[in-house]
Amino acid sequence: xxxxxxxxxxxxxxxxxxxxxxxxxxxxxxxxxxxxxxxxxxxxxxxxxxxxxxxxxxxxxxxxxxxxxxxxxxxxxxxxxxxxxxxxxxxxxxxxxxxxxxxxxxxxxxxxxxxxxxxxxxxxxxxxxxxxxxxxxxxxxxxxxxxxxxxxxxxxxxxxxxxxxxxxxxxxxxxxxxxxxxxxxxxxxxxxxxxxxxxxxxxxxxxxxxxxxxxxxxxxxxxxxxxxxxxxxxxxxxxxxxxxxxxxxxxxxxxxxxxxxxxxxxxxxxxxxxxxxxxxxxxxxxxxxxxxxxxxxxxxxxxxxxxxxxxxxxxxxxxxxxxxxxxxxxxxxxxxxxxxxxxxxxxxxxxxxxxxxxxxxxxxxxxxxxxxxxxxxxxxxxxxxxxxxxxxxxxxxxxxxxxxxxxxxxxxxxxxxxxxxxxxxxxxxxxxxxxxxxxxxxxxxxxxxxxxxxxxxxxxxxxxxxxxxxxxxxxxxxxxxxxxxxxxxxxxxxxxxxxxxxxxxxxxxxxxxxxxxxxxxxxxxxxxxxxxxxxxxxxxxxxxxxxxxxxxxxxxxxxxxxxxxxxxxxxxxxxxxxxxxxxxxxxxxxxxxxxxxxxxxxxxxxxxxxxxxxxxxxxxxxxxxxxxxxxxxxxxxxxxxxxxxxxxxxxx
Amino acid sequence: xxxxxxxxxxxxxxxxxxxxxxxxxxxxxxxxxxxxxxxxxxxxxxxxxxxxxxxxxxxxxxxxxxxxxxxxxxxxxxxxxxxxxxxxxxxxxxxxxxxxxxxxxxxxxxxxxxxxxxxxxxxxxxxxxxxxxxxxxxxxxxxxxxxxxxx
Numbered sequence: 001x002x003x004x005x006x007x008x009x010x011x012x013x014x015x016x017x018x019x020x021x022x023x024x025x026x027x028x029x030x031x032x033x034x035x036x037x038x039x040x041x042x043x044x045x046x047x048x049x050x051x052x053x054x055x056x057x058x059x060x061x062x063x064x065x066x067x068x069x070x071x072x073x074x075x076x077x078x079x080x081x082x083x084x085x086x087x088x089x090x091x092x093x094x095x096x097x098x099x100x101x102x103x104x105x106x107x108x109x110x111x112x113x114x115x116x117x118x119x120x121x122x123x124x125x126x127x128x129x130x131x132x133x134x135x136x137x138x139x140x141x142x143x144x145x146x147x148x149x150x151x152x153x154x155x156x157x158x159x160x161x162x163x164x165x166x167x168x169x170x171x172x173x174x175x176x177x178x179x180x181x182x183x184x185x186x187x188x189x190x191x192x193x194x195x196x197x198x199x200x201x202x203x204x205x206x207x208x209x210x211x212x213x214x215x216x217x218x219x220x221x222x223x224x225x226x227x228x229x230x231x232x233x234x235x236x237x238x239x240x241x242x243x244x245x246x247x248x249x250x251x252x253x254x255x256x257x258x259x260x261x262x263x264x265x266x267x268x269x270x271x272x273x274x275x276x277x278x279x280x281x282x283x284x285x286x287x288x289x290x291x292x293x294x295x296x297x298x299x300x301x302x303x304x305x306x307x308x309x310x311x312x313x314x315x316x317x318x319x320x321x322x323x324x325x326x327x328x329x330x331x332x333x334x335x336x337x338x339x340x341x342x343x344x345x346x347x348x349x350x351x352x353x354x355x356x357x358x359x360x361x362x363x364x365x366x367x368x369x370x371x372x373x374x375x376x377x378x379x380x381x382x383x384x385x386x387x388x389x390x391x392x393x394x395x396x397x398x399x400x401x402x403x404x405x406x407x408x409x410x411x412x413x414x415x416x417x418x419x420x421x422x423x424x425x426x427x428x429x430x431x432x433x434x435x436x437x438x439x440x441x442x443x444x445x446x447x448x449x450x451x452x453x454x455x456x457x458x459x460x461x462x463x464x465x466x467x468x469x470x471x472x473x474x475x476x477x478x479x480x481x482x483x484x485x486x487x488x489x490x491x492x493x494x495x496x497x498x499x500x501x502x503x504x505x506x507x508x509x510x511x512x513x514x515x516x517x518x519x520x521x522x523x524x525x526x527x528x529x530x531x532x533x534x535x536x537x538x539x540x541x542x543x544x545x546x547x548x549x550x551x552x553x554x555x556x557x558x559x560x561x562x563x564x565x566x567x568x569x570x571x572x573x574x575x576x577x578x579x580x581x582x583x584x585x586x587x588x589x590x591x592x593x594x595x596x597x598x599x600x601x602x603x604x605x606x607x608x609x610x611x612x613x614x615x616x617x618x619x620x621x622x623x624x625x626x627x628x629x630x631x632x633x634x635x636x637x638x639x640x641x642x643x644x645x646x647x648x649x650x651x652x
Numbered sequence: 653x654x655x656x657x658x659x660x661x662x663x664x665x666x667x668x669x670x671x672x673x674x675x676x677x678x679x680x681x682x683x684x685x686x687x688x689x690x691x692x693x694x695x696x697x698x699x700x701x702x703x704x705x706x707x708x709x710x711x712x713x714x715x716x717x718x719x720x721x722x723x724x725x726x727x728x729x730x731x732x733x734x735x736x737x738x739x740x741x742x743x744x745x746x747x748x749x750x751x752x753x754x755x756x757x758x759x760x761x762x763x764x765x766x767x768x769x770x771x772x773x774x775x776x777x778x779x780x781x782x783x784x785x786x787x788x789x790x791x792x793x794x795x796x797x798x799x800x801x802x803x
Contacts, residue, residue: 072679073696101682102694106773112690119693511732516725516765525766533672533730597732619731620702624741633702641695642710648693649664649715 004129005037007063008121009054011045011070013100020104022114026069029118029652035129037061045070046079054080055087063089065128069097069121090133092576092635097124118652123644130640136573137613141227144169145563146325148219148506151179152549153541154331155201156556157563161329162210164564169323170205171233172215173502174262176280177202179333183263185363185371187549188413189444195279195366202281214321215282218502222509223599225614226536227326227572237316239295240273242284244311247275251285251303251312259291265358267376268368273303273312277366287312326572327536327563330510330520331556332500332543337392337399345391345464345493351377352471353464353491356410363417373421375490378469382489385418386473387411387429388461392496394432400496402517405546407494408435412445414492415454428455428486430475438548457484464491497546511598512537519545530558534617535574538562578616579623579631583608586630592622663717663783665692667776668707670700672730673765674722680769688773689780692720700724700761701734705745708759712749715792718758718783720775725763735763753790757782 008030012018023041031039038061042050045068057063066089068080073096081091099117107113143166147158150172158170170177181187182202184194205211214235221232255271263276272291275284293299295314304312336355339348346353352375354362365371375382389411392399408431415427434456436442448454459476466472473486499518507514512532513521520539523531530538538559541552566572579600588607595601600615601622609631622631629638669675675696681688697703700723711719721742723735738761746756760782762775 072675072682074676074679098679098694098696101679103682103690105682105685106687107690108687109690116690116693123693123695513730513732521730595737597734617731619699619734620697621699621731621734621737624702624704624737633698636698636702638706641697641707644695645666645707645711645716646714648666648695649711 002064004035005062005064006035006125006128007054007057007061007066008036008039008125009045009057009066009068009070010039010041010121011050011068012041012043013070013104014043017070017100017104020107020110020113021099021117022110025114026118026121030121030125033122033125036125037063046076051079051083054083058084058087058089065093065095065131067095067097067121067124067128069099069117069124071100072096072098072102092134093128093131095124095128095131097121115652119648119650122647122650122652126643126647127636127640130637130643131635134576134634136576137578139225139227139572139574139614141326141566141569141572142324143167143567144323144325145327145329145567146171146219146229146231146323147329147331149173149179149331149333149500149541149543150177150205150213150215151331151333151541151552152181152198152201153333153552153556154179154329155205156553157329157331157540157560158205158211159201159208160557160560161563161567162208164560164567166210166564166567168211169231169233169325170211170213171217171219172213173218174276175216175238175286176276176282177205177213177215178281180357181549182277182279183265183357183364184360185365185367186413186417188409189438189440191413195364199279202279206281213282216286217321219506219509222328222511225612226534226566226574229325229328229536231323231325231328233321233323235319235321237289237318238284239287239289239312239314239316240285241311241313242282244309245284246309246311247283247285248308250306250308254302254306256300256302257291257293259288264361264368265355267358267361285311327538327566328510329538329540329559329563330506330512330532330543331539331541331559332502332506332520334497334542334546335500337496337498339493339495341399342392342493342495344462345388345491346466350464350466350471350491351375352382352466352489353493355493355495356407356414359414359492363414363421371421373418380489381422382425383422384426384428384486384488385415385490385492386471386486386488387415387427387492387494388464388473389429389431389494390460390496391493400498400517402546403435404494404497405435406497406548409438409441409444409548411492411494412436412448412454416448416452419452419454426455428457428488430457430459430461432460433458438550459484497542500543503543510534510537519543530555530562536566574614575618576613577634577636578613578618579611579620580634581609581611582630582632585628587628589627591625591627592631595622595625597621661784661788663691663780663788664715665718665720665780665783666711666716667692667694667720667722668697668700668703669694669722670724670730670735671696671698673724674700674762674772676766677722677764677768677772680766681772684769686769686773688776691780691783692776699729699731699734700738701729701731703738703741705741705748708745712754712758712789712791715789717786717789717792718760718779720779721759721761722764722772722775723761725765755786758786758789
């Protein structure tokens with residue numbers, strides 16, 4: 001192998017690095033390091049002249065590798081690797097030494113910081129010395145996209161991908177699409193009727209030639225990799241043929257069994273054979289097997305007897321559908337924190353303490369009360385309603401530590417709509433502080449406070465209990481520093497948003513991570529907000545974190561754009577910094593196979609482990625476990641690491 | 653680095669930081685201009701699950717007075733579950749270190765997320781302080797005490 005000729009480029013970053021690190025001294029010292037052929041420093045290496053300096057040096061000095069001693073690789077690694085490539089160098093021979101974020105910015109002693117910077121650069125020189133040129137792994141792909149979840153985010157994503165000309169499979173767990181948005185009455189801050197803006201999109205989904213809609217279905221398994229995922233979907237039997245069902249409702253009338261309506265959030269009952277709401281898509285009834293008297297053996301066949309179009313089929317079986325897709329968009333959505341866990345607020349045992357979504361149903365013209373606000377216990381119109389914000393949010397000791405983001409706005413909307421429906425009613429809101437960031441949001445809240453005579457009390461509610469006909473609310477008004485006791489007719493809790501219960505299951509199926517709260521984790525919180533860390537899997541909507549409708553829609557479109565960017569490519573590429581097995585020393589023990597979180601390893605017919613380079617994400621867990629040292633990460637071998645450790649500890 | 657004797661002991665600490673959480677947390681500490689002792693030399697690895705006994709022992713053998721491993725919080729691993737494997741490995745290794753005369757307190761595993769710049773600063777500061785109190789590693793300058801020889 002030819003002698004290495006490594007180039008070192010020390011960036012001053014203006015004064016950001018130069019102030020605490022003696023850049024000139026380290027440049028001189030680095031020039032003496034074995035294998036270094038060229039070392040220089042410059043004000044801003046990332047600038048155009050800086051990059052030109054690098055490119056010229058690569059050609060003129062015939063460099064075999066370069067180290068840019070500057071900021072964090074998370075910041076500019078792609079920038080400098082591109083520059084290297086433009087100068088004809090393999091980009092994987094370019095590495096960054098982080099002497100800004102992890103050195104000059106965190107230390108004040110110039111001498112110590114300079115010595116540390118030198119050690120950091122030395123380790124990276126050792127890495128580059130062991131690096132090899134790598135080529136991205138190329139893969140063919142299919143042309144379909146899977147969208148999981150058909151709430152507003154999933155609907156938007158599916159429509160955008162379908163409009164771009166690609167086939168979409170939209171999977172929804174519930175019998176209808178629409179998600180939580182279908183339950184809302186009006187939306188803030190414009191008070192658009194939620195159904196009126198959502199249902200046309202739902203119809204579009206059902207009619208779009210590029211969309212295959214699978215409701216009452218679940219994704220049970222995913223294997224493969226970006227561009228070539230194999231997805232197994234279980235379509236649960238609805239026992240009703242949607243093509244024959246004409247929504248006459250005769251079956252519902254004769255059904256003897258009922259349970260709480262999920263769509264109406266338990267405010268009313270529904271039958272075992274039901275349609276969640278009239279505008280549901282697909283437009284068909286569903287027979288809920290659990291509530292039904294029994295199908296195997298058949299205990300009652302009243303519904304089939306009265307069904308004129310003969311749409312009911314008790315022999316329907318679950319269907320297992322397998323599909324090949326290139327990309328997956330995950331839009332599971334949210335669920336409300338269980339009211340039963342809020343012991344201080346009655347744990348769901350006080351009928352007139354309800355959650356925000358139940359109040360939406362009370363306000364909705366299509367709801368159980370036809371849009372009249374009537375309280376659940378006795379159907380009376382409540383004259384005093386207390387709204388409690390942050391019920392379960394921003395409460396790290398007992399519930400969720402995070403802010404649920406949408407409650408400030410919807411509580412304001414609830415109080416305002418309540419005042420419109422019950423003009424002589426009194427609305428009181430307990431809040432910690434009001435978070436109304438968004439277009440027209442602050443104005444909306446101000447309007448509610450000033451024009452709608454809604455009383456905002458800053459403080460938390462400590463206890464809610466029932467006394468006779470009333471619900472007593474104990475709270476504190478921290479602005480006047482007084483304890484408050486309110487005799488309310490109805491209490492509405494702005495309950496914290498939890499990640500959808502299917503998130504942990506799907507995170508295992510899809511091999512994507514969740515954060516500590518259980519929301520899907522994005523690849524980068526700022527720069528890659530709709531991507532998961534697994535290539536080809538994208539995120540949209542509240543499954544990734546609490547968000548309102550405009551944000552969910554933007555994210556749906558964003559995820560669709562990312563998926564389409566992938567679908568339009570002729571071939572896909574994957575980072576080549578993956579694991580490599582030395583077949584000569586692999587004993588075929590298979591320990592690595594069990595260690596791999598991506599199922600990228602297998603022991604082949606020849607009795608040695610084999611890596612699927614497309615599946616491997618390069619974590620190196622198998623390398624740590626390999627007893628013979630046969631498994632090595634490309635460009636981060638044990639030998640490289642050992643050399644790096646050695647120079648990191650060497651006196652400078 | 654010239655090493656002041658006795659009370660002026662400046663330890664060498666190697667930090668293996670996982671790329672997605674702890675390394676990013678260290679970056680955040682920098683962006684937030686937090687300050688901490690400069691005794692730590694960071695090394696980026698993709699996952700804390702890559703950090704094996706060999707690397708840690710190698711570090712001690714080559715003169716480290718302390719080793720920090722920074723990983724994602726349990727359940728939060730970028731690579732699904734690498735950090736759980738690290739946790740088990742570190743627990744076992746601590747026992748082994750004790751047997752060869754290295755105080756297991758010199759090896760520290762911490763979960764630091766990308767948003768926990770403060771935690772990174774706090775961890776490095778307290779670990780440096782702890783190692784200073786423990787004094788120089790017994791392996792250093794004592795080849796006879798070597799517990800491991802590379803292949």
